[in-house]
Amino acid sequence: MSELQFSEESLLPDAATLERLALSSSGFLFDPVSGHSFTLNETGRDILKILQETRDLKALKQQLSDEYDLDSSTLDRDLLEFLGSVRDQLRRP
Amino acid sequence: MTDARKPWVKPSIVMHRSGMVNKFGSVQRSQWQDQLAGVSVAALVEEHGSPLFVISEQKLRDNARHLLHAFATRYPSVRYAWSYKTNYLGAVCRALHQEGAWAEVVSGFEYEKARSLGVPGNEIVFNGPHKTRSSLERAIAEGARIQVDHLDELYLIESIARETGRRVPIGIRLNYETGYTENWSRFGFNVESGQAMDAAWRIANSDSLELKWLHSHIGTFVLDHRAYGAAARIVAGFMNDVEQKTGCEIDAIDIGGGFASHNALQGIYLPPEQVVPSLDQYAEEVCTPLLEATYERVARGRPLPTLILETGRAVVDDAESLITTVVANKKMPDGRRCVIVDAGVNVLFTAFWYNHQITPTRDLTGAPEETVIYGPLCMNIDVIRKSILLPPVRTGDTLIVSPVGAYNNTQWLQFIEYRPRVVLVHGEAEVSVVRERETLATVTELEQLPPHLAPTDHDGQSPDPSR
Ligand SMILES: Cc1ncc(COP(=O)(O)O)c(C=O)c1O
Numbered sequence: 001m002s003e004l005q006f007s008e009e010s011l012l013p014d015a016a017t018l019e020r021l022a023l024s025s026s027g028f029l030f031d032p033v034s035g036h037s038f039t040l041n042e043t044g045r046d047i048l049k050i051l052q053e054t055r056d057l058k059a060l061k062q063q064l065s066d067e068y069d070l071d072s073s074t075l076d077r078d079l080l081e082f083l084g085s086v087r088d089q090l091r092r093p
Numbered sequence: 094m095t096d097a098r099k100p101w102v103k104p105s106i107v108m109h110r111s112g113m114v115n116k117f118g119s120v121q122r123s124q125w126q127d128q129l130a131g132v133s134v135a136a137l138v139e140e141h142g143s144p145l146f147v148i149s150e151q152k153l154r155d156n157a158r159h160l161l162h163a164f165a166t167r168y169p170s171v172r173y174a175w176s177y178k179t180n181y182l183g184a185v186c187r188a189l190h191q192e193g194a195w196a197e198v199v200s201g202f203e204y205e206k207a208r209s210l211g212v213p214g215n216e217i218v219f220n221g222p223h224k225t226r227s228s229l230e231r232a233i234a235e236g237a238r239i240q241v242d243h244l245d246e247l248y249l250i251e252s253i254a255r256e257t258g259r260r261v262p263i264g265i266r267l268n269y270e271t272g273y274t275e276n277w278s279r280f281g282f283n284v285e286s287g288q289a290m291d292a293a294w295r296i297a298n299s300d301s302l303e304l305k306w307l308h309s310h311i312g313t314f315v316l317d318h319r320a321y322g323a324a325a326r327i328v329a330g331f332m333n334d335v336e337q338k339t340g341c342e343i344d345a346i347d348i349g350g351g352f353a354s355h356n357a358l359q360g361i362y363l364p365p366e367q368v369v370p371s372l373d374q375y376a377e378e379v380c381t382p383l384l385e386a387t388y389e390r391v392a393r394g395r396p397l398p399t400l401i402l403e404t405g406r407a408v409v410d411d412a413e414s415l416i417t418t419v420v421a422n423k424k425m426p427d428g429r430r431c432v433i434v435d436a437g438v439n440v441l442f443t444a445f446w447y448n449h450q451i452t453p454t455r456d457l458t459g460a461p462e463e464t465v466i467y468g469p470l471c472m473n474i475d476v477i478r479k480s481i482l483l484p485p486v487r488t489g490d491t492l493i494v495s496p497v498g499a500y501n502n503t504q505w506l507q508f509i510e511y512r513p514r515v516v517l518v519h520g521e522a523e524v525s526v527v528r529e530r531e532t533l534a535t536v537t538e539l540e541q542l543p544p545h546l547a548p549t550d551h552d553g554q555s556p557d558p559s560r
Pocket of ligand 1: 352403
């Protein structure tokens with residue numbers, strides 16, 4: 001099975017959004033525009049932290065596979081779902 | 094070289110909402126358990142497959158003893174009759190019969206099953222609105238304790254009694270307003286309208302019938318224990334009344350079942366520990382008015398009527414759990430997560446009215462998220478939990494659904510999927526299969542194909558379009 005290719009543009013939160021999000025080391029996330037707050041688990045927190053540093057899916061995947069013990073299809077699957085729900089949750093009024 | 098990488102946990106993001114915890118109920122992070130009745134869940138699934146029903150014989154016996162203790166310490170003559178319809182797996186019935194329980198049955202089938210499990214006729218309480226002539230003939234011949242539901246049954250029993258030249262002792266089922274429950278007036282004879290007394294007169298005037306017992310079963314999962322105080326007062330009052338008026342001698346009062354088990358009814362947001370009365374509370378409610386109402390007859394030297402209990406769910410519910418396995422995770426368009434498991438409502442009927450407890454079998458890390466748990470059936474109704482706060486789970490993870498001992502192993506049906514195995518844990522963590530999983534043969538055993546529909550050698554070839 002070939003590695004799934006995501007369309008970065010549609011999947012990742014845009015740069016401006018990533019920049020404004022306040023992310024604490026405990027996984028508490030606050031969006032000052034919507035006023036919503038969120039709890040991320042450890043993995044979710046790591047993913048957003050990486051994305052705030054480099055908004056690059058390839059780099060994200062590389063870094064996650066270096067840090068976490070998992071196969072690439074699980075990573076693809078879980079990223080697809082997680083980034084989809086981050087995008088969706090941040091879009092809510 | 095050892096892998097220093099961290100274990101992967103599905104990433105999750107959960108929006109904060111106020112009031113969420115109350116509404117949904119949650120799985121606390123530390124709440125997990127990897128064994129049932131002292132046996133590893135992983136080992137059970139490995140050997141017996143998933144889903145899997147697991148019964149703890151010890152818990153079942155403890156519950157029955159606890160029930161008897163609660164009542165026998167408050168009233169001197171108590172008899173327990175196991176409500177077959179609640180769970181009539183042979184192993185469950187036998188364990189309870191070994192604890193001294195009689196059988197309480199509500200059909201010809203249940204009667205036959207009780208007899209086949211070695212219960213003598215005179216230890217079977219025969220209830221229910223449908224008793225066939227042949228089942229009544231057998232029950233009468235074997236001295237079963239029949240409790241009559243309606244006049245047509247009364248006349249049928251009388252005609253059998255006459256044919257056989259016997260005098261048949263019977264009971265009648267009463268219904269009445271307790272003030273705390275809705276009257277299940279479709280069963281038995283109504284007290285307030287005088288219907289029950291009319292039936293008692295009819296029995297008193299029969300040369301072949303004798304009224305010996307009074308029965309009532311006011312409902313099921315009755316959370317207000319005061320309802321039983323009212324019930325006992327009304328039935329005991331009727332007993333004194335009917336004895337005085339018709340001259341009969343009642344020797345047993347059967348108060349039925351209905352005590353709530355430690356399960357969470359949908360729509361009630363308080364946990365069972367806070368709303369379900371203890372067996373001692375129920376016992377106190379029943380026994381106090383019984384003793385008061387029978388004080389005089391004891392003073393006159395008559396024995397106390399035996400108190401019969403038909404407790405079902407409160408004895409068996411928490412003695413059984415269901416292990417189920419996660420087959421998929423999904424995200425719903427509204428943001429909720431959903432988990433598909435391999436046990437559906439066809440084996441877990443009680444999911445329609447309970448929010449069953451869902452216990453992970455490993456320490457689930459990650460923030461709990463609002464989750465729907467669906468069963469495996471390709472049917473919209475197949476929902477195991479409509480909403481629960483659950484940390485992320487992986488496919489292959491097992492979950493324990495509990496308590497499930499009441500009404501599931503009797504109301505379940507083979508639908509779309511095969512029904513799974515049921516095992517009993519007993520002794521020193523020994524595991525016995527007490528019901529085998531179904532196979533194609535089990536399902537098709539009763540079917541017959543007329544010859545012209547039987548499969549032939551030509552099957553599998555495409556049909557001839559010219560025909
Ligand atoms: C006549 C009778 N007795 C006993 C029971 C057992 O009830 P429960 O499981 O609520 O204790 C039932 C169940 O509805 C019943 O109909």
